[in-house]
Amino acid sequence: MSRIASVLLPMPLPEAFDYAxxxxxxxxxxxxxxxxxxxxxxxxxxxxxxxxxxGNRPLKPVAExxxxxxxxxxTLEFVQWAARYAVDAPGQPLAIALRGAxxxxxxxxRVVVPTGVAPARxxxxxxxxxxxxxxxPLPPADLARTAGVSSGVVKGLVDEGVLALEQIVxxxxxxxxxxxxxxxxxxxxxxxxxxxxxxxxxTGGFSVTLLDGVTGSGKTEVYLEAAAAALAADPDAQVxxxxxxxxxxxxxxxxxxxxxxxxxxxWHSDVAPPARRRVWEAVAAGRCRIVVGARSALFLPFAKLRxxxxxxxxxxxxxxxxxxxxxxxxxxxxxxxxxxxxxxLASATPSLESLRNAEQGRYRWLKLSxxxxxxxxxxxxxxxxxxxxxxxxxWLSPPLREAMAQTWARGEQSLLFLNRRGYAPLVLCKACGxxxxxxxxxxWLVEHRYTGRLVCHLTGFSMPKPLACPHCGxxxxxxxxxxxxxxxxxxxxxxxxxxxxSVFSSDTVFDAREARRLVETMAAGEIDILxxxxxAAKGHNFPNLTLVGVxxxxxxxxxxxxxxxxxxxxxxxxxTGRAGRRDRPGRALLQTYAPEHAVMQALKAQDRDAFVAAExxxxxxxxxxxxxxxxxxxxxxxxxxxxEAFMRAMAEAAPNAEGVxxxxxxxxPLGLIRGRxxxxxxxxxxxxxxxxxxxxxxxARVRPPGAIRVSIDIDPYSFL
Ligand code: ADP
Numbered sequence: 138m139s140r141i142a143s144v145l146l147p148m149p150l151p152e153a154f155d156y157a158x159x160x161x162x163x164x165x166x167x168x169x170x171x172x173x174x175x176x177x178x179x180x181x182x183x184x185x186x187x188x189x190x191x192g193n194r195p196l197k198p199v200a201e202x203x204x205x206x207x208x209x210x211x212t213l214e215f216v217q218w219a220a221r222y223a224v225d226a227p228g229q230p231l232a233i234a235l236r237g238a239x240x241x242x243x244x245x246x247r248v249v250v251p252t253g254v255a256p257a258r259x260x261x262x263x264x265x266x267x268x269x270x271x272x273x274p275l276p277p278a279d280l281a282r283t284a285g286v287s288s289g290v291v292k293g294l295v296d297e298g299v300l301a302l303e304q305i306v307x308x309x310x311x312x313x314x315x316x317x318x319x320x321x322x323x324x325x326x327x328x329x330x331x332x333x334x335x336x337x338x339x340t341g342g343f344s345v346t347l348l349d350g351v352t353g354s355g356k357t358e359v360y361l362e363a364a365a366a367a368l369a370a371d372p373d374a375q376v377x378x379x380x381x382x383x384x385x386x387x388x389x390x391x392x393x394x395x396x397x398x399x400x401x402x403x404w405h406s407d408v409a410p411p412a413r414r415r416v417w418e419a420v421a422a423g424r425c426r427i428v429v430g431a432r433s434a435l436f437l438p439f440a441k442l443r444x445x446x447x448x449x450x451x452x453x454x455x456x457x458x459x460x461x462x463x464x465x466x467x468x469x470x471x472x473x474x475x476x477x478x479x480x481x482l483a484s485a486t487p488s489l490e491s492l493r494n495a496e497q498g499r500y501r502w503l504k505l506s507x508x509x510x511x512x513x514x515x516x517x518x519x520x521x522x523x524x525x526x527x528x529x530x531x532w533l534s535p536p537l538r539e540a541m542a543q544t545w546a547r548g549e550q551s552l553l554f555l556n557r558r559g560y561a562p563l564v565l566c567k568a569c570g571x572x573x574x575x576x577x578x579x580x581w582l583v584e585h586r587y588t589g590r591l592v593c594h595l596t597g598f599s600m601p602k603p604l605a606c607p608h609c610g611x612x613x614x615x616x617x618x619x620x621x622x623x624x625x626x627x628x629x630x631x632x633x634x635x636x637x638x639s640v641f642s643s644d645t646v647f648d649a650r651e652a653r654r655l656v657e658t659m660a661a662g663e664i665d666i667l668x669x670x671x672x673a674a675k676g677h678n679f680p681n682l683t684l685v686g687v688x689x690x691x692x693x694x695x696x697x698x699x700x701x702x703x704x705x706x707x708x709x710x711x712x713t714g715r716a717g718r719r720d721r722p723g724r725a726l727l728q729t730y731a732p733e734h735a736v737m738q739a740l741k742a743q744d745r746d747a748f749v750a751a752e753x754x755x756x757x758x759x760x761x762x763x764x765x766x767x768x769x770x771x772x773x774x775x776x777x778x779x780x781e782a783f784m785r786a787m788a789e790a791a792p793n794a795e796g797v798x799x800x801x802x803x804x805x806p807l808g809l810i811r812g813r814x815x816x817x818x819x820x821x822x823x824x825x826x827x828x829x830x831x832x833x834x835x836x837a838r839v840r841p842p843g844a845i846r847v848s849i850d851i852d853p854y855s856f857l
Contacts, residue, residue, distance in 0.1 A: 139189045140164075142199055144172050144181040145216075147232035147239075149225075153184050157196040164199065167207035169238065171200045180239065182208050182231060184217070205238055206421035212438045215472050219463060222471065224768075224832045224849040229461035234436040237417025240410035245304040248274035249295060256299045262286045266294060274305060311425040314397035316369050321358050324510070330503045331359045334481060335366035337501075338444050343474050347450075347495045348483040350505030352714025353512055353678075356483045357389065359505070360446050361396050363481060367444040368397075368426060374443035375420070378429045379469060381452035383407055384652035385676045389448065390429045397427065404430030404437065407649045432457060432465030435472055442476045445469045449676055450482035450491060451707050453700075456854045464852055466491075485714060486707040489756065492749060493763040508718070515685070515716040515723035517741050519732040532620040533628055537686045537726050544684040545633060545665060549721065552679070553625055553668045554712040555688040558594065558642045560586040560624045561617035564602070568611035577812035585644065586623050596811055625688055626668045636665040641673035674712035680719040685712055690727040690737060698856045699761055706736050706748055713740065760821060762852065766828045769853040770818040770835075771805065774845040777814045783845050784816050790838040794831055796823035807857045813846075819856075 142164050143153040156172050158164050168183045178200055208216075216234050220227035251270050256263050265284040269275070277295075281288045294300045323331055330348065337344055350356045364376045378393070380386045383405050393401045402416040402425040416437070419425035423440035430437075432455050435445075447455070447469050455465035466482065473480045482491050482500070495502035508514060520536050527534045533541070533553075544551045561584040564573040573582045575593035582591035584602065592599040605612045617624070626640050639645075639655065646652045652672075659667055662681045667673060693705035709727065717723015729737050739748030757764045772787070774780040784802035791799045801818035808815055822828045832849050841847050 140186050141189050141196060142170070142183050143185045143187075144170060144199065145184050145231050146172070146174065146179050146181040146228050147235050148179075148228045150228050151226055153227070154181075155196050157189070157198045158186065159198045162199060162202055164202060165207065167210055167213055169203040169205045169207060169235075171203060173197050173200055180235070182213065182235070184213060206418060206438065208234065208438050209421070209440060211442075211475050212436070215475050216436070218471055218475065219461075219468055221833075222468075222829050223461065223463050223851055224829050224836060225461055230436060230463075233433055233461060234438065236433070237404075237413045237420075237437065240414040240417070242414055243306050243411035245306045246276055247302055248305055249277050249280055249291065249300045250274050250303055252298060252301045254297075254299050256294060256297060262290050263294060263299075266290055267299070270300060274303070277302075311402060311419050312399040314365075314368050314399045314426055316365060316397070318396065318398055320361055320365070320396055321355075323355070323358065323362070326505055326507070327355045327359050327509070330505060331362035333501070333503060334359065334363035337479050338363045338367035339370045341370065341443060341477065341479070343477050343479070344501065345470055345473070345480040345482065345494070345499070346501040346503060347487055347491050348481050348503050348505070349487055349492075349495070350483070350485060350503075351508060351514060352485045352711065353508040353514075353718045354485070354505035355509045356485075356505060357392060357448070358509075360448070360481050360483055361392065363479075364393075364427065364444060364446065365396070367479070371441065371443060373423050373441045374426065375423065375439050375441055376427050376444045376446070377434060377437075377439070377442060378427070378446045378448060379432060379434060379455070379465060380429065380676075381431070381449050381454035382672060382675065383431065383649050384646065384656060384672055385449070386429050386431065387649055387653040388656060388677060393427055393429055399427070401425075401427035401429045403649075404428055404434040405649070406431065406433075432463075432468075435465060435468055439476070442472070442478045444479045444481070445473050446481045446483065448483045449711075451484045451486050451488040452675070453704060453854050458850075458855055462848065462850050464854075467852070486710045486745065488707075489703060489749065489753060490763040493753070511720050512718050513722060514743060515713055515725045517713055517725045517727065517743060519690075519737055519741050520726050520728045521732045522728055522730050531628055532625055532688055533632070533686070534728055537728060538632060540684055540724065540726055541629075541633070541666070541686065545636060547683075548681075549684070550659070550662065550664065550679060550682040551666045551684040551686060552674070552682055552712070552715055553629065553666065553686045553688055554670075554674050555620065555622050555625055555668070556671050556674075556692055556708065557621045557689075558585075558644055558670060559583040559592065559621035560627075561619055561621055563618040564591060564615050565618060566606035566608060566611060566614045567616050568606060568614040569609035571606065571608040573607075573615070577809065579807050579809045583621065584617050586627075587644070595807070620688065622668045622670055629666050629668060633666065637663065638666045638668065639664045641667055641669035643670070643672055646672060671708060671712075674708070674715065676711070677715065678718050679715060681721075682715055683717055683721050683723045685716040685723070685725040687712060687725070687727040690729040690740075691731055691734075694731070694734065694736065699767070700854065702736050703752060706739060706745075709736075709740055710745070760823065765824055766822045766826060767853055768820045768822075768828050768832050769850040769856070770801075770820070770832075770847060771815060771850065772802075772817075772841070772845055772847045773810070773813040773815045774842075775813055776844065779842060780814050780816055780845060783839075783841055784818075787818070787835075787839050787847075790835065791818075792831065792834050792838070794822075794826065796826045797821070797828075797831055805857060817856075819853075
């Protein structure tokens with residue numbers, strides 16, 4: 138009897154489509170196939186096969202089974218689980234899972250190889266070329282350069298038949314990790330933690346451990362021991378290390394390569410498509426045993442995943458906010474459960490969610506309470522900007538400038554932290570008072586001096602800074618309000634004209650290579666003052682960095698969403714934690730207008746536990762995460778009245794359920810993006826409620842008009 142194949146397509150469709158399995162194709166779940174959809178052939182993945190009952194209308198047949206690695210069953214299960222959790226179409230996570238499979242293959246290159254024929258005239262230059270060629274295939278120009286000869290020498294040898302040209306696909310492969318190598322000698326508390334983690338990795342199976350250690354306590358050293366144990370336990374075992382930033386992946390890749398003598402697979406948005414393809418295939422085949430990557434690496438087709446490490450697990454960058462909306466840390470735990478793998482969540486400032494799970498005994502809890510060796514945690518002081526303000530139009534207060542001068546005099550490094558890109562967050566006309574805003578979007582334009590443009594950070598819209606006010610026409614009337622990193626750099630240059638100063642933000646460091654270069658330059662002590670956004674404030678080791686100045690410690694508290702205090706605490710604890718990581722004592726200074734605020738007091742006293750306890754009790758009283766669940770509905774459309782009517786209908790359609798409260802509809806704080814009006818609902822539920830199921834039921838009751846887009850955000854981090 139013939140069979141029917143359910144095929145999931147990597148697009149936002151509500152379900153898999155049925156196709157007939159052609160005679161003899163012999164499909165299996167996970168196979169990549171090409172199927173007709175309208176006039177086109179589309180790549181999809183078989184999710185299930187069943188016997189055709191007969192009598193149904195004829196189905197279109199599967200066009201082809203692709204000669205590509207199948208998606209492993211557990212990867213497929215994870216994709217489907219993730220879609221259900223996120224209340225989204227399963228084709229969305231499938232598209233992420235197939236990203237590597239759909240990337241172009243690495244292209245063959247022309248190389249020269251020895252043929253075994255001896256040269257007629259063996260000159261010194263020719264001998265050097267033959268020696269170099271014997272070491273491995275190289276493109277002709279590279280071979281000439283390596284041998285230190287002109288390209289004519291190589292060409293002559295090819296013409297003579299001593300060397301031959303061949304097309305090959307350079308596949309550096311993935312060397313197996315060298316498990317005979319040893320890591321650093323661990324101190325007693327590191328060794329104790331490593332022993333527990335290694336035991337977990339050896340035993341295998343699903344479990345979650347929170348590795349809770351102060352900045353510089355050696356969490357990375359410790360989790361690499363767990364990785365070593367996992368890799369040693371099974372010759373096919375694979376380990377995934379997730380990081381929140383591309384800049385951090387670079388540092389960890391270097392440490393993994395040093396520890397295991399093998400380059401791990403690298404996976405993030407900046408990896409070129411052919412390299413992505415290579416990693417994807419090697420992961421599916423089990424040849425690539427260690428992957429270091431950003432959150433989307435969770436969707437790779439691991440053949441035998443044994444351990445997932447989520448480093449800086451508290452970091453909000455693990456939340457993907459666009460397209461398929463998911464929290465990478467939470468999905469890491471879900472994937473591990475499906476794979477029967479262990480999870481290590483590492484952080485100096487764990488999320489309240491993970492701390493709660495650890496307190497409740499759902500996660501194992503390991504603590505490292507001191508920095509390694511002689512390094513101490515930095516002293517943290519608050520600078521009350523009401524008492525010692527900077528001069529008008531300046532952003533560095535006298536005490537901070539003084540500390541920078543002392544640091545510079547000692548030949549040590551300073552880091553000025555300001556989580557704001559560009560030169561000034563706001564530009565206004567001093568003649569008419571109008572603020573420069575983005576067209577069609579509720580946001581102020583940010584001034585960027587390096588490029589001379591005004592930029593909308595939400596949509597990417599940009600324009601040259603006008604010479605006259607577009608509203609009133611006044612000339613030279615536009616003034617820059619407030620600081621961004623570029624402006625702080627300008628001030629630092631005026632104060633320290635001889636210092637080597639660099640800026641680290643996503644505008645100056647746009648790819649992995651540049652990030653690596655800047656981090657290395659800083660680590661080598663070749664920068665005196667680094668002005669940085671959060672991109673550089675996390676995770677790095679800068680041995681000679683002894684002063685961290687936080688330019689605007691209050692920044693993250695404004696706007697005050699659910700996690701504002703938690704996030705500010707985490708970010709500033711991370712930033713200040715960069716200081717004094719070796720033998721020299723470090724110091725951190727926080728400029729604030731609210732020194733009495735609980736977050737500032739907790740940072741100064743370095744009393745995380747008191748801060749967490751206060752924050753937990755507030756969340757518990759309000760029934761907010763981690764004590765309750767949240768979800769958001771964001772609807773947008775070009776026509777305000779139509780959107781309003783749809784939201785009213787949606788409010789009426791909200792199912793009644795015990796332990797669920799629906800708030801809204803309300804205008805989103807960002808009420809207009811790219812000409813689309815936005816409105817929101819916020820849903821709060823008790824922990825026992827399956828909020829994904831509730832949202833799915835609600836979503837199924839409404840049918841938005843074509844122009845309206847509805848997205849559901851389970852466990853929202855952004856409330857804009
Ligand atoms: P964390 O991840 O907790 O911030 P790291 O693992 O990056 O800490 O360690 C901080 C610094 O201390 C790194 O430079 C690391 O190489 C060093 N270090 C940590 N533990 C040891 C150890 N046992 N022996 C030698 N160096 C260590």
